[in-house]
Amino acid sequence: MKYLFILIFLFAPIFVVKAADTMIDSDNDGLSDQEETNVYHSDANNSDTDNDGFDDGVEIKNSYSPLDPKPTKLKDSDYDHDSLSDDLEIKFHADLTNSDTDGDGFTDGDEIKNGYDPLSVEKKKLAKKIEINIKNQKLSYFLSDVELGEFPVSSGKNNSTPKGTYKVLNKSLKAWSKFGLWMPYWLGLGSHGEFGIHELPYWPNGYREGSNHLGTPVSHGCVRLGIGPAKLIYDWVEVGTPVVIK
Ligand SMILES: [Ca+2]
Ligand SMILES: [Ca+2]
Ligand SMILES: [Ca+2]
């Protein structure tokens, strides 16, 4: 018992300092000094860092940059010009004022684009994931559980796209469908690639199924993506990338 008291006595001041650290808000703008210094890189001693008339805390609460005097959303702001938005820098815990957070010679934007951890000098890959929401007819892609973007899809009519967790089995720039059309940027799913994700398909005479189908389930079970997003997703995923259909 005596030792327990000694332990508490020894560690108590550390806990007090730690708790206070995250609560101090020197300039009373709604953001703690710790958040301003380490997360948003705003001035912990100036309630309106960019002097635009809005407190830093109000800007963050409404997803605006506290560093840019022009009204700029965090997702549209790239303060350090490293091709990674301030919004994604914050989500990946990278430094939005430093183009190369880990100092390994690769910019934060390049690291994320290629699936690497912008916080580690080691060639550490972050986990990729695709999520398809049948109800919303949307495909989202994630790196380390951070959503990088979403696109409208057309899945199978009459709920013919099976829900579940899959892995990309194979990739093909152009696959042939048993229904007599080409499926560009094919990503095979299921137990043996019996369905997949692909670009709007086209018939041998060149006629392409309409982009007006995106947002409505019309396929035989595959998940169709528009021209542009299909190539982006094809290039981004690897064989083995998990695909969650829900
Ligand atoms: Ca503050
Ligand atoms: Ca940036
Ligand atoms: Ca950065």
Ligand SMILES: [Ca+2]
């Ligand atoms: Ca880097």
